[in-house]
Each structure stands twice: as structure tokens, then as C-alpha cells.
Amino acid sequence: MSADSDALEQLFEEGLQKVYYTEQQLVDALQQMEEEEVSDERVKQAFSEHREETRGHVDRLEEVFESMDASPETKQDRVVDAMIQEHQEFVEQNSDERVLERFDIAAGQKTEHYEIATYGNLTPLAADLGMDDAADRLERNMREEQEALDRLSRISEQFDREQEQQQD
Ligand SMILES: [Fe+2]
Ligand SMILES: [Fe+2]
Numbered sequence: 001m002s003a004d005s006d007a008l009e010q011l012f013e014e015g016l017q018k019v020y021y022t023e024q025q026l027v028d029a030l031q032q033m034e035e036e037e038v039s040d041e042r043v044k045q046a047f048s049e050h051r052e053e054t055r056g057h058v059d060r061l062e063e064v065f066e067s068m069d070a071s072p073e074t075k076q077d078r079v080v081d082a083m084i085q086e087h088q089e090f091v092e093q094n095s096d097e098r099v100l101e102r103f104d105i106a107a108g109q110k111t112e113h114y115e116i117a118t119y120g121n122l123t124p125l126a127a128d129l130g131m132d133d134a135a136d137r138l139e140r141n142m143r144e145e146q147e148a149l150d151r152l153s154r155i156s157e158q159f160d161r162e163q164e165q166q167q168d
Contacts, residue, residue, distance in 0.1 A: 005129070012125050016064060017075035019118050023057045025080050026111060029087070030054060033104045037091065040101055042155050047108065050148045057141045064126075064134045083111060098163075105156045112149035116142055 034047035065072040087107050094100055119142035126135035 008125065009129055012122065012129060012131075013068070013070065014075055015118070015122050015125070016061065017073050018077040019115070019122065020058070020061045020065075020072060021074035022077045022080045022115065022118070023054055023061060024074065025077075025084060026115075027051060027054050027058065029084055029111075030108075033107070037104055038101045039097065040159075042158070043101055043105060046148070046151050046155060047104075050108075050144075053144045053148065057144070060137045060141055064131075064137050067131065067133055079114065080111070083107070083114070102156075102159060105152055105159065108152045109149060109156065112145050112152065115145040116149065119145065 030047050030051040034044050034051065038044055038047065062072045090103055091100065094103070119138050123135050123138045123142060126132075126138055
């Protein structure tokens with residue numbers, strides 16, 4: 001039995017509203033981490049550049065809404081809310097700068113994984129619904145999330161190597 005296409009379209013639109021919400025939360029979260037929490041230049045720069053990209057993700061999502069003749073609306077995503085809340089709690093409890101920096105790199109990696117999974121679902125769904133332009137835009141966002149993840153993963157490895165060297 002094939003799924004009702006109206007229901008699939010609704011599933012897609014809800015997913016779009018949630019990722020639109022997520023991206024907006026992440027613009028703020030990236031700004032907070034960059035400006036208030038980290039001092040390592042590599043990490044600062046990675047957050048700052050990805051914040052600009054994230055603004056671009058918001059714009060691309062607005063183009064997707066437009067292509068569907070829908071007005072851009074957000075729908076709360078409890079997963080990203082939970083990640084941000086966990087983050088705030090950690091920040092309040094920890095004062096060691098290096099530890100917070102290491103935590104923030106991992107927080108960044110986690111959100112990139114989450115975004116990749118989200119776009120990884122929405123992109124083929126858009127294609128299935130015959131929305132090729134939307135699929136293309138979502139895929140472009142996904143590629144930038146992947147690049148951001150790769151960059152953070154490299155920084156994280158460097159970070160741990162430096163830490164080991166300092167302990168020798
Ligand atoms: Fe994003
Ligand atoms: Fe991202």
C-alpha cells in the first residue's frame with residue numbers, strides 16, 4: 001500500500017518547519033559559543049564561519065517554503081531544545097575554559113550529526129514528492145553540515161593531541 005501523498009506532504013512540511021526552527025536556534029547557539037565560551041582561534045573561527053552558513057541555511061529553507069507557496073513557519077523541535085538546555089546546564093556548572101571548549105566542539109559535532117540526519121531524511125522525501133528544487137537546496141545545506149562536521153572533527157583531534165603532549 002502506498003502512502004497517501006497529502007500525508008507525505010504534510011510530513012515533509014512539518015519536518016521543514018522543525019528544521020527551520022532548529023537552524024534559527026543554532027544561529028544563536030553558535031554566536032553564544034563563539035563570543036562567550038571559547039577562546040581558541042580555530043574553534044572561534046569554525047563557529048563564526050558556520051554561523052554565517054547557518055544563516056544561509058535559514059535563507060535556503062525560506063526559499064523552499066516559497067517554492068511550496070507556504071509561508072515560513074517554525075515548529076518547535078524538542079531534540080534541539082534538549083541539546084541546548086543540556087549545554088546551558090554544563091556551562092553553568094563548569095568554569096574550566098579548556099574543558100568547556102572541548103565540550104563545545106563536541107556539542108557542535110552532535111548538532112551537525114543531527115542536522116545531517118534531518119536533511120538526510122528530508123532530501124529524498126522532497127525528491128519523492130517531485131520537488132526537485134527543494135531537494136537540491138536541502139542537499140546543499142546537508143553538504144555544508146557535513147563540511148562543518150569534518151572541520152570540527154579535525155579540530156577535536158588536534159585538541160586531544162595537544163592535550164596529550166602537554167601531559168607528557
Ligand atoms: Fe544548518
Ligand atoms: Fe550546522
